[in-house]
Amino acid sequence: MTDTRAVLAANQAFYRAFEKRDLAAMSEVWSQGTGSLCIHPGRDALVGWEAIARSWGQIFKNTDYLEIDPDVRTTEISGNLAYVVLTENLMQVVRGRRVRSQTLATNVFEKMGDRWYLVHHHGSPIMQ
DSSP: OOHHHHHHHHHHHHHHHHHHTOHHHHHHHBOOSTTOEEEOTTSOOEESHHHHHHHHHHHHHTOSEEEEEEEEEEEEEETTEEEEEEEEEEEEEETTEEEEEEEEEEEEEEEETTEEEEEEEEEEEOOO
């Protein structure tokens, strides 16, 4: 598998875990390092896997249903770092309310050994 395909597969695994609200699967995608960084839309930066995992756990707990249609805009690789820029098209049900939104996201992956791990996720809301 080429690096581009491997990065896109890791990116897809992230969104599959996100959509399924599966923290165990999410932990397989993310680097467990203390330097991992996550910025949810409208939120402060979370540093380190423990803080990131807690935030995903809260999101999953408070979301009844979730559909994500990621639209990849570009993928770039340089050495052992890669990034994917995409639009997240979301439909979620929270407390019985159906909400549609779009987020512009950047996912940064680092190759460790023979696998690509997510080390940075940044989502910014797209105003409608």
